[in-house]
Amino acid sequence: MDAGVKWRRILLKVSGEALLGDKGFGIDPVVIERIATEIDEARQCGVEVGIVIGGGNIFRGVSIAAKGGNRITGDHMGMLATVMNGLALVEAMKSRGISARVLSAIEIPAVCEMFTQRAAQKYMESGETLVFVGGTGNPLFTTDSAAALRAAEMNCDAILKATQVDGIYSADPKIEPNAERFDTISHSEVLKRGLKVMDTAAIALARDNSIPVIVFSIHTPGALIDVLHGKGRSTIVTD
Numbered sequence: 092m093d094a095g096v097k098w099r100r101i102l103l104k105v106s107g108e109a110l111l112g113d114k115g116f117g118i119d120p121v122v123i124e125r126i127a128t129e130i131d132e133a134r135q136c137g138v139e140v141g142i143v144i145g146g147g148n149i150f151r152g153v154s155i156a157a158k159g160g161n162r163i164t165g166d167h168m169g170m171l172a173t174v175m176n177g178l179a180l181v182e183a184m185k186s187r188g189i190s191a192r193v194l195s196a197i198e199i200p201a202v203c204e205m206f207t208q209r210a211a212q213k214y215m216e217s218g219e220t221l222v223f224v225g226g227t228g229n230p231l232f233t234t235d236s237a238a239a240l241r242a243a244e245m246n247c248d249a250i251l252k253a254t255q256v257d258g259i260y261s262a263d264p265k266i267e268p269n270a271e272r273f274d275t276i277s278h279s280e281v282l283k284r285g286l287k288v289m290d291t292a293a294i295a296l297a298r299d300n301s302i303p304v305i306v307f308s309i310h311t312p313g314a315l316i317d318v319l320h321g322k323g324r325s326t327i328v329t330d
């Protein structure tokens with residue numbers, strides 16, 4: 092492993108929104124390519140990478156519930172959206188020569204393999220990059236919770252959450268220009284202040300498993316490599 096790298100095995104959380112790029116809906120191939128390139132660079136530093144991908148660029152269960160629809164069905168649709176995103180990301184990685192595989196929390200045998208912790212550990216140890224789709228496999232959860240869950244199951248050293256902003260702020264910096272930005276903060280403080288970085292279940296799970304969460308901007312090219320080397324702008328959540 093590259094001597095300057097801080098974590099040997101990471102769980103990268105990529106939101107569906109990040110995949111939108113300049114498009115209003117769906118997947119921007121330019122963005123997928125860039126993410127695949129950055130993951131490749133991380134791998135070349137000797138870092139093992141697992142990715143949990145969101146689905147918000149295609150569907151969110153709450154949007155159907157807000158219109159009086161069935162939340163559970165909506166969440167099933169949201170989980171399926173993450174499968175589409177994961178398939179796209181794995182194809183982009185494979186075309187770069189990365190050995191990569193989609194593992195799903197919901198059974199879709201014609202499309203991809205079901206996630207089991209044992210198999211996933213073996214694949215990762217043999218050098219594969221894994222994309223975990225289908226969230227936790229349960230409605231009423233989010234892919235942030237899936238990220239914390241998979242990070243714990245896969246013994247990841249850190250969760251790297253790629254977001255729209257360069258860290259955690261006391262309020263949305265797009266609405267409140269004077270919002271305070273944190274370089275470091277504890278999991279408990281995030282929960283106490285109700286900061287909107289990940290949902291409560293995800294932060295609590297990361298805290299209970301002593302997994303740091305690093306929040307950085309998906310829009311800064313090279314940010315993943317910088318964060319892996321302890322550089323660039325990010326917020327580190329650690330106890």
Ligand code: UDP
Nearest residue numbers: 107145146147152166169226227232233234
């Ligand atoms: N979802 C779910 N269970 C999970 C993960 C996701 O039901 O464990 C559904 C939920 O409807 C959610 C959608 O899938 O809104 C997309 O996931 P998420 O909103 O976390 O995606 P992101 O915001 O990261 O794009």
